[in-house]
Amino acid sequence: MMNDAINLIRELEDMGRNPKISILKTMKETGKKAVGCFPIYTPEELVYAAGMLPVGMWGGQTSGTLSDRYLQGFCCSIMKANTEQALLGQYDFLSAVIVTAYCDTLKCVIENWKIASPQLNVVPIVYPQNRKTPSGKMYMKDEFLRIKKELERIAGNVIAEQDLLESVDLYDEYRCIMQEFTDTVQDYPDLLKAKTRHLIIKAAYFMDKKIYNEKVSKLILELRKLPPENSRKRKRIILSGFISEPDGLLDIMTDNDMYVVADDLAHESRQFRTIAAKTGSPLDRMIERIALQDGCAFLFDEKKSRGRMLTAMKEKYRADGIIFCQLKFCDPEEFDYPIIKKDLEAAGVASLYIEIEQQMDSLEQLRTRIQSFGEVLA
């Protein structure tokens, strides 16, 4: 029983740890072409319905300087890493790359990539920011239909309505399972340490969603057979921000007796925390999900609800504190933070702000800050 759970955990961790190897393995197993999907949201459902694999492109561990040809030093580390890898030809096995335009950096990346890496078949997509209004929804539909055509051309076949319906259902199922998974984590602070939790969630970006869903469902089932672990000594943490990398950041939290009971990371829960009702066409459901996705730095939110959302999360998960992982140079997140800070302070929620880059030479400063935060919470 315990072994089944552990084996599944190890398997998923491995898939999350080695993006390229995992993708190539999945491609081999499924015989599918792969399409790269940039942060934050892409119409992955369309890629899947076209019989291809949507795979995540959220930076990586690189240290080269090729990207300096296109980007100044004050560009975020995610886009520097992506561009570096593109220029190295690391992505040439992809059939296309969907590049989004949520921030100003991404708009420029679309343009540079079309020139620098024409072989990657860049498919730009611009989501509406007025996503709740009739005009925004109309535009989103136009945009999804345009991408659908592009994907059909790349896949060499037409996306049937039934395939799209199944794909949207599969993604809803994925989101449901992941909500259940992240809720389960709180009962197993030893088995599902911060890093393990992160890698399991991350594995979804490199696997066929159908297979991934089966594995995670099975894992939840196996976990539920085990008695909840004693977590009294540990501090219950919520993570907010873009991503919880560099490698090593989460281990520092574990070293300081912290474990992640919930998150608001763009790279993790924002991918699955919102599910639209099963009404209307598959495209309508995809549109509705984006319309409902609030508290995200990358989607216009007139109510600016993220701070209040985090306060509510703190109650719901009985968290001891919130760590805001600010990815350096990611300006949409940088703009959200002062308002969040104000909201959290008003509600008396303990929080820590740390600035991170995906590749960092030294984590010592972070270690000291996280340690002192742990002491404050104790």
Add this chain to the structure above:
Amino acid sequence: MEHQKTSKQLLGELLDKHYADALQAKADGKPVAWSTSIAPQELLETMGIHVVYPENHAAAIGARKHAQEFINHSEGKGYSVDICSYARVNLAYMDIQQCEAANIPLPDLIFCCNNICNTVIKWYENIARELNVPMIFFDLPFNHAYEVSDQNVRYIKAQILEAIIRLEEITGQKFDYDRFGEVMRISSETSLWWKNASLLACAKPSPLNGFELFNYMATIVCMRGTKEGLELFKLWHDELKEKSERGIGPWKDAEEKYRVMWDGIACWPYLGDTYKVLKKYGINMVTSTYPDSWYIVYDENDLDGMARAYSSNYVNRNLDFGTDNIVNIVKDFRLDGIIYHSNRSCKLMDFRQFEVQRRVEEATGVPSVIFDGDQTDPRAFSLAQFETRIQALVEMMEARKKEWGVS
């Protein structure tokens, strides 16, 4: 006979009046809006809503060397040093509400258009939240294809119509479509005269010292929809035309030796310093990317045209368009060189600059330099580096003149 004012006098008076009127409107209990610099102000003008422009105001604060205290305040509130310095200045002004450079009333309404960048979405979202005022937001999708697509035009037009309904709800007044037509006509005409005036700098020597563009920019932002604005730009045009016909160059005490364009925003805290360095070497900055940014021209009552015009500014267009734009400027203005401002504040302008520079150089052979700066944060600019880069540019321009006999 009354002595006729020069456009420069008029410019100063109009700007003073612009701020005074807004403060008065607020004192009288009338609604005031804060708007981004290239937004469909036609709707607000039609409704008679006073509007001020945080970017203009932040630039004025920067030019009067007051930016640092505001920047410190914002950073103290948790704003990162890496975000746009206009936002850092303005978000602090929202709290402090007092500056010697100029004062503006707080808004009752936010008017935001992301054709200049997505940064403004976040910045204005924060103002709306902090002041608890409604935000009307125009989403103009980035044009990654060369032309503005019909799909985008459809979306933008629909948003203009939705905004009109929202304005009616907020003010409780009916939208006057006749007046709207008139404002549309005036706005397009003002844009035309702004562009016509700036085009006079194509003459050799240029009657225009391009740093004046930086001054007039404030009025094209805030007076585009008004008769006074229209008159100002006509007058400016006529003055420049007369100067040009008489063969007068940009300066009384120096000759225009080199003609360059400035890519990006000015360094407001160092406006005088940068100007002096250029003038010292006989460099006249004859144009910049500003003239085209406020060239928003469309037919009266043509909402599709209006939607397209607002989405057509170069920062919202793709890299091919941006390159062609500068290549044409090089030809039309007979440039000797280009100065690119790598502006720490503005990622959208920066992260295409390297490739644009390479392409423009390949297409035109005109030399260029990039310098590091910021539009309002005084800490991100070094006068010594600027001058070194300018010296390098002068050497390249000189070498090219010798080699090609270009003069």
